[in-house]
Amino acid sequence: MKTNMILSASGWRKVFAQSGNEQDKSAEIGKENRALSVFAATVFAEYIKETSENAIPLVIVGMDARPTGPEIADAAIRTFVAGGIQVKYAGIIAAPEIMAYAKSADGFMYISASHNPVGHNGIKFGLNGGGVLNGAENAKLTASFLELCDGEDALERAQKTEDAADGDKVKAVYDAMPYVKIEALATYKKFLCHTITASTDEQMQNRIFSTMRAAIKERKIGVVCDMNGSARAESVDAQFFAENGIRFYAIHNKAGDIAHEIIPEAENLVYVAAEMERLQKEGKKDAVLGYMPDCDGDRGNIVYWDEKAQKAVILKAQEVFSLSVLAELSYSCWLNGGKKDFKPAVAVNCPTSMRIEEIAGAFKAAVFRAEVGEANVVNCAAEKRVEGYDVRIFGEGSNGGTITYPSAVRDPINTLFAIIKLLSIKELYKSWCTATGAFFSEDYTLSDIMHTLPVYTTTGVSEKRAVLHIATKDHSVLKARFQNVFDNEWAAKKDALYEKYGILFWECVITNGTKETRRVTDFSKSGKGGLKIIFYNGENQPTAFIWMRGSGTEPVFRIMCDVKGDNPQMEKELLQWLTEMLELADK
Incomplete structure (x- = not known):
């Protein structure tokens, strides 16, 4: 049985609507998609049994508000019951809520396709650490899942698994749902108070x-x-x-x-x-x-x-993240600034705008970059904490995704309260103004704060020009070809680039998982990871970058450009140049 699923660490996704139409709002998923749900729950049940110290592991099941969610959840619940797993079903529940609630369980299975169209759905797996499984652990589940899906008898095997579930136990799971939801809400509220204040x-x-x-x-x-x-x-x-x-x-x-x-x-x-x-x-x-x-x-x-x-005013994703970083770095320094061993830091994904380095620099904070993917940034932040850094704020600035420690998932309430803290605790904004030389007024507004942020021109992640469709399947091969094209193009255009934009030299940077590698000489080593070319001016200061990476959750190839200052023409030209070079490399 074919899965037709994207099986990334951030979620296993496909169009679950039986019609195959990604805009279909009907609830039916069909026999094959139900079987996929059974097999996904089966492999996670076995994984939980191996990782849990409890004789009967507890799994939280929840879903977002998509119409196909209840049928996927029902297949999963029956599979878990048949497999001897204790289940708490929360029904419709936000991702940050289920991940906070699951800290008291062995793991969770969350049914969601995040921001994708309504006919899509998917599955996220996690333990009790507050986030989804990392890439290595997800790969184990993926291998077992594909093995289960193989064979002409897949539908029959899936049905037998569901039929083995004790009907009374399944009913008990549904009967307990209202009480589970109340418990989840209370847990989440308590966790928010911890996250917002950085204190228990x-x-x-x-x-x-x-x-x-x-x-x-x-x-x-x-x-x-x-x-x-x-x-x-x-x-x-x-x-x-x-x-x-x-x-x-x-x-x-x-x-x-x-x-x-x-x-x-x-x-x-x-x-x-x-x-x-x-x-x-x-x-x-x-x-x-x-x-x-x-x-x-x-x-x-x-x-x-x-x-x-x-x-x-609608803030761009990079602006939202920048504002959150300013708020949480200033708050963290306000709380901990007197401690000798305090080492503030921010963890971001590779295409996050360079304005973050400017903001972090004002608070003497380090910036660490990981490959695109929430799990990569979360794990990068965790690694840096082990090294002694205080990483309170992290996330994927390219999509505005702000994560505030100890949470391991984005949360708009944390983002809003970061802004409210900046407006409420005057010492936070005052410290930023002092560090940057900006004017501080006692009756400052959010508009005033926005005008002090470093100005950059950055491609929006959802813009049509930021998405390419590449034929070359092996991205190492594609990037090796791109390097040849880029070398030739640079030789031909470097004088013009210097004359027009002050660009003197460049550096290649790649990101794979939680690791960033600088001064790379072989572009192909980035593989499926991120590849970035940073352009520098005559003062050895970065002035722009172009970036590329194939999506792990959609069949597209993403590109973007980030330029220091208000310079839409430079951003447009560099992005178009990147597009043309990639099209040549893809031939």
Whole structure:
């Protein structure tokens, strides 16, 4: 039986809708997709038995709000019951919520296709560390899964597995679901308080939240959310904001009410921006921050009210991440700055804008880069903590994905409260202004903060020009060819590049997993990982980069460009040059 699945560490994905239409909102998945669900649960059950010290391991099962989720979940629950696994079923649950809740279990199986269209679905696996399995562990499951799927009797074997489940035990799992959800919500709220304040001490938490609540009341901070039918519609958002004095305005607030495309990029943030402007016109002057999560609720890019321009402004993904890094680095330094062994750091993915180095430099923080993939960045941050670094903030800046330690997954609530901390604790913004020479005013606004961020021109991850379709399957071969093309092109254009943009020389950097390698002479060594060419000026300062990597979750090849300053023409020309060179290399 063919799987037709993308089997990456960040999730096993495909169109699960029986019709095969990625925009299909029907719930039916068909026999083959149900069998795939059974086999996925089977291999994870065996994996959990091997890794758990408990005689009867406990697995949390949950899903985002896609229509195909319940049938996939049902197949998984029956498989786990048949395999002797204890199951707690949380129903619709946000990704950060299930990962926080699963810390008390042996592992979790989360049914979601993240930001992909509604007809897609997928499966994420994790233990109790707060994140998904790493690439090496996922590879073990993948091999076992493909072996199970092989053979003409696959459908029959899958059905026998389901039939072996004890019906009474399956019913008990469903009957307990409301109580499991209550428990999950309480666990998640407690974990958020820890993550936002960087403390498990309740008195410390109360002091920080008290400071924020006072500023929230004074500044009149409210939050607008376009839930777009996501799993966050059944999470803690409304209650958590209300408990902290933040009025919460929500649209498309019923789980499963997916009103438009799911990916939380600029083209879909227009709905929350429009709602913010409508509320402002109605006199709701506290409608100043907004977000839109994707279907599993871990991403949530930001909109804010610009009081000077009197309009809602949609932040780009890299801007959201930069703002979060500024907020959390300043907060971490505020908490720990007096400690002699304090070594602040940030972990990011390879295509994150170079503006992060500028922000980190203001706080004397190191920057470490990993290959694209949330698991790679999470693991990179963990490795650096072992080395003695304080890595409070990390993530994939190229898509705005902010992760705040001790969480190991993106979370829009953490992102929003990073901004609220920056607005509430004046010492944070003041330290940034002192380090950069920016003007500090006691009545500063978010607009003021935004104007102090380093200016870069960066390709958006969802732009059409950032996605190529490459025929060459072996990316090592492709990149070896690209190196030949680039060498020839550089020889022909280096004088013009220096004259026009001040580019004097370049450096090749590759990322594979958690490792970044500088000054690379053989481009092919990046394999399926990231490849970046950094361009330097005559002062040995990086002025731009071009980057490439084949997607691990979609059949596309992603490219981007990052340029220091407000220079859209330079970014456009360098990206077009990269596109043309790759097209030549792909012939």
